[in-house]
Amino acid sequence: MELLIAIMVGVLVAASVYLMLARNVLRFLFGLILISNAANLLIFVSGRLTAEAPPLIPEGADAPLELVANALPQALVLTAIVIGFGLFAFALMLVYRGYQSLGTLMSDEMRLAEPKEDGQ
Amino acid sequence: MSWLLAAPIIIPFATAVLAFLFRNGPEGRWISIIGAAGLLIASGILMAEVLAEGVVAAQMGQWGAPFGITLVADLLSAVMVVITGITGLAVAIYALADIEERLEKLGYHALFQVLLAGVCGAFLTGDLFNLYVWFEVMLIASFGLLVLGGRRDQLDGGIKYVTLNLVSTILFLSGIGLLYGMTGTLNMADLHGAVQEVENQGLLVVVAVMFMIAFGVKAAVFPLFFWLPASYHTPSVAVSAIFAGLLTKVGVYALIRMFTLVFTTDIAFTHTILLWVAGFTMVTGVLGAAAMNDFRRILSFHIVSQIGYMILGLALYTPLAIVGAVFYLVHHIIVKANLFLVAGVARRIAGSTDLSAIGGLYKTAPWLAFLFLIPAFSLAGFPPLSGFWAKYVLVKAAIDAEAYVIAGTALVVGLLTIYSMTKIWGAAFWKPHPGGLQPKLSSLAPRDRAALLVPIASLAALTCIIGLFPEPFVQFAERAADQLLDPSAYVAAVLGADEVGLTGLAALEVTE
Numbered sequence: 004m005e006l007l008i009a010i011m012v013g014v015l016v017a018a019s020v021y022l023m024l025a026r027n028v029l030r031f032l033f034g035l036i037l038i039s040n041a042a043n044l045l046i047f048v049s050g051r052l053t054a055e056a057p058p059l060i061p062e063g064a065d066a067p068l069e070l071v072a073n074a075l076p077q078a079l080v081l082t083a084i085v086i087g088f089g090l091f092a093f094a095l096m097l098v099y100r101g102y103q104s105l106g107t108l109m110s111d112e113m114r115l116a117e118p119k120e121d122g123q
Numbered sequence: 124m125s126w127l128l129a130a131p132i133i134i135p136f137a138t139a140v141l142a143f144l145f146r147n148g149p150e151g152r153w154i155s156i157i158g159a160a161g162l163l164i165a166s167g168i169l170m171a172e173v174l175a176e177g178v179v180a181a182q183m184g185q186w187g188a189p190f191g192i193t194l195v196a197d198l199l200s201a202v203m204v205v206i207t208g209i210t211g212l213a214v215a216i217y218a219l220a221d222i223e224e225r226l227e228k229l230g231y232h233a234l235f236q237v238l239l240a241g242v243c244g245a246f247l248t249g250d251l252f253n254l255y256v257w258f259e260v261m262l263i264a265s266f267g268l269l270v271l272g273g274r275r276d277q278l279d280g281g282i283k284y285v286t287l288n289l290v291s292t293i294l295f296l297s298g299i300g301l302l303y304g305m306t307g308t309l310n311m312a313d314l315h316g317a318v319q320e321v322e323n324q325g326l327l328v329v330v331a332v333m334f335m336i337a338f339g340v341k342a343a344v345f346p347l348f349f350w351l352p353a354s355y356h357t358p359s360v361a362v363s364a365i366f367a368g369l370l371t372k373v374g375v376y377a378l379i380r381m382f383t384l385v386f387t388t389d390i391a392f393t394h395t396i397l398l399w400v401a402g403f404t405m406v407t408g409v410l411g412a413a414a415m416n417d418f419r420r421i422l423s424f425h426i427v428s429q430i431g432y433m434i435l436g437l438a439l440y441t442p443l444a445i446v447g448a449v450f451y452l453v454h455h456i457i458v459k460a461n462l463f464l465v466a467g468v469a470r471r472i473a474g475s476t477d478l479s480a481i482g483g484l485y486k487t488a489p490w491l492a493f494l495f496l497i498p499a500f501s502l503a504g505f506p507p508l509s510g511f512w513a514k515y516v517l518v519k520a521a522i523d524a525e526a527y528v529i530a531g532t533a534l535v536v537g538l539l540t541i542y543s544m545t546k547i548w549g550a551a552f553w554k555p556h557p558g559g560l561q562p563k564l565s566s567l568a569p570r571d572r573a574a575l576l577v578p579i580a581s582l583a584a585l586t587c588i589i590g591l592f593p594e595p596f597v598q599f600a601e602r603a604a605d606q607l608l609d610p611s612a613y614v615a616a617v618l619g620a621d622e623v624g625l626t627g628l629a630a631l632e633v634t635e
Contacts, residue, residue, distance in 0.1 A: 023290070028282060035286075035290070035293075042293050042296045042297045045300040046296070046297075048304075049303055049304025050303065075303075076300075076303065079252055079303075082256065086256070089263065090263065093263065093285070094285050097282060097285055098282060100278055101278045101279065101281075104273070105275060105279060110282075110283075113282060113283075116276045116277075116279040116280035116354065117353055
């Protein structure tokens, strides 16, 4: 199971790098979604997977009685998903605004902040 | 105790909420100034405590050290928070005259305070995942500030800034995941011991390089700096100044923290990479600056080149070099923020930051010229200003470590820095204004003039004080460097003195 997810993380990263190398900023954003999900899965799998053993402590005990799933990576992933979602929403909005006022999605043509010098 | 550590984070957040509620009136900007002053006071108290007591740590929510979130301040963290307070207050005052009402109504002051909270949080946290969260707080606030107003070049620069920083964030997050998988802990003090136990040291170095790249993007080192000169000259001057002063330095701080506390298992490999990075960063930054023709864009490239010096101190990894890095970090924040503030005043009275479109400032605004000279000479490393001592310590450390090539590079880059400072001086101050304009400080309203010049003069005075009386500051940097190179006090403060040898996964396995 861990191997399977590890391979999946690799495939996701490869696909996202391919997308992010594109000149089109929208493709870059799609790559960003993929790679942030890959990072979340990576955290999840690096906390080791324990199937069908929810981390519950029975009443009266101080610690779980038997081996249970590691809850910490799930908490980390949850935080990362929320933050990633917020940042992605911002980035999407920014690119949309950029498209409206710059009239392009190609990063090559975005030269307003760094205009080409004359004679080049 | 815990209030002391939490105050530099809580004060800006509370101020942000208030400033947002009062964003439509003039109260907002005064709330922002009061909040920034409060932050400076809180950071001063924290500093006094750290100087008196050594490393101060507190567990948030009373959860014990490796499990809960720890806030911890050693001398480096404390001085960074103090400097954040100083720069924050200076820029908050400057914003009185610089930020238009339209931007205030959009929530400039609230975003500014959230940025300060994020920066302070990043300096004070003792937990790696929490550091990630603070980076995000800082990033989202900086995104907002950068594109606030929505001019076309701001959006253009913003897209590059946002995309590249998001990639670095993902790398940071993946590094955290892998490190957790190997050690079972994310508490930085706990990691210090836990990485020694890792069997697969090769993988640890891979993770170290992931962190190096992630923080390297934030710190704008070669070859990861391209977002910085693309965006830093586009927002309002107050925003540029706080970015230039603080944001990249959070990356440098994180590099120093991680590569002195955690990733010290293969110094020969990781710190050699850092040394090369430092050299290239210094050279490309200064050459980029030489090619630019705009006040703020020259300064932006100089941020990159100066970051190289700080990384150089970390890369040499001798006690003296770390002293130099800490000293440089503190000196540079003050000087760089100040130069951007001067650029803003020059734009206000001469009409532009494009060097070919302005001029004549020396003749008609000599005080501004004087206030530019102090940080500019300090940046270039003229005695007796703060930059001279910072460069002196670093070059001395490089020669002591027999790294002559990098010492020579640092000196040559210093010379080239003078070149671009004289370029600004010649174009903006000496040559007559091409439009025949006579830029005068008296053309500003008296209230604006005070708000613009008081912060500049105060920061310049601070530069002179550090330069003329460097001894206490160097001694302080020596103490900070001692703490960094021997983290036992840091570890003991976080984990408690009775810490047993087992940490992370090893400790868990024993209890199982």
